[in-house]
Amino acid sequence: MKNLIYVVFGMIFGIILTKSEVVSWFRIQNMFHFVEPHMYLIIGSAVVVGAVSMQMVRRMKLKSIDGEELVIKGKPFHKGFIIGGIIFGIGWAITGACPGPIFAQIGAGEYPALFTLAGALAGAFLYHSTKSKLPH
Amino acid sequence: MHWIFEPWNWYIAGPLIGFFVPTLLIVTNKMLGISSSFEHLCMILLPKEKHPMFNFNWKDSGWKVYFSGGIMIGAYVAATFLSSSKVHFLPEQYYSWSGYATLFAGGILVGFGTRYANGCTSGHAIFGLSILQSSSLKATVSFFIGGLLYTFIAHYIF
Numbered sequence: 001m002k003n004l005i006y007v008v009f010g011m012i013f014g015i016i017l018t019k020s021e022v023v024s025w026f027r028i029q030n031m032f033h034f035v036e037p038h039m040y041l042i043i044g045s046a047v048v049v050g051a052v053s054m055q056m057v058r059r060m061k062l063k064s065i066d067g068e069e070l071v072i073k074g075k076p077f078h079k080g081f082i083i084g085g086i087i088f089g090i091g092w093a094i095t096g097a098c099p100g101p102i103f104a105q106i107g108a109g110e111y112p113a114l115f116t117l118a119g120a121l122a123g124a125f126l127y128h129s130t131k132s133k134l135p136h
Numbered sequence: 137m138h139w140i141f142e143p144w145n146w147y148i149a150g151p152l153i154g155f156f157v158p159t160l161l162i163v164t165n166k167m168l169g170i171s172s173s174f175e176h177l178c179m180i181l182l183p184k185e186k187h188p189m190f191n192f193n194w195k196d197s198g199w200k201v202y203f204s205g206g207i208m209i210g211a212y213v214a215a216t217f218l219s220s221s222k223v224h225f226l227p228e229q230y231y232s233w234s235g236y237a238t239l240f241a242g243g244i245l246v247g248f249g250t251r252y253a254n255g256c257t258s259g260h261a262i263f264g265l266s267i268l269q270s271s272s273l274k275a276t277v278s279f280f281i282g283g284l285l286y287t288f289i290a291h292y293i294f
Contacts, residue, residue: 082275
């Protein structure tokens with residue numbers, strides 16, 4: 001039952017992603033072709049609101065509703081952030097989906113996205129199989 | 137309220153995504169991210185002894201499988217009950233075997249790239265930038281370099 005809350009949060013996130021059409025291949029194409037500012041404005045305003053609200057959360061030393069210390073951790077940089085980031089960007093432009101939207105496209109009935117998901121699982125497996133040989 | 141059934145404007149969706157970050161954190165004490173759900177799904181689908189390379193702390197990502205499932209349900213609700221007309225998210229050419237192959241190949245890049253970069257658009261571009269991480273900024277810039285580079289090359293070659 002405690003996992004139900006994650007499903008609920010996922011549903012809210014899925015509705016926002018789908019209704020704002022950031023899960024659309026067409027919107028991603030328009031973003032990379034600089035045809036419309038829609039995607040840039042969404043990401044930009046999300047980051048501004050996220051950054052201001054997270055600053056407030058930190059300054060006010062808020063705790064979780066269970067009374068725990070909030071876990072806010074950054075990720076230590078390595079070369080993969082650049083190399084893997086570029087590889088992901090190419091995949092994003094091809095599939096019109098980053099990880100969240102892959103699940104959203106499937107839910108919205110765009111069944112070819114199942115192939116994107118299968119590829120993504122294979123890609124994650126491939127990364128873990130080759131991890132020790134990759135520059136980090 | 138009829139705007140709900142139309143595509144949402146950026147000034148509605150962007151701030152909602154922004155507020156999602158502290159809300160998720162305060163209610164569940166989880167940092168927004170999705171791409172590690174791929175690893176977790178691999179762990180579920182494959183027998184454990186077959187892939188000893190998965191010796192990372194995969195139990196931490198279990199909640200993301202429920203979260204990803206929720207995204208699917210939410211997208212179904214949005215597309216079925218909250219849309220005045222059918223909206224297409226994938227172009228027609230992807231409804232073919234060559235399209236499936238393209239999506240599978242692109243999916244490999246998404247899965248490999250996000251795990252190598254230790255995050256995706258949610259974990260780096262939204263969460264990482266919201267907590268002002270320079271490593272996430274570098275990753276986000278790399279996402280766009282990759283996407284723009286491919287778009288530019290594809291535009292002039294195909």
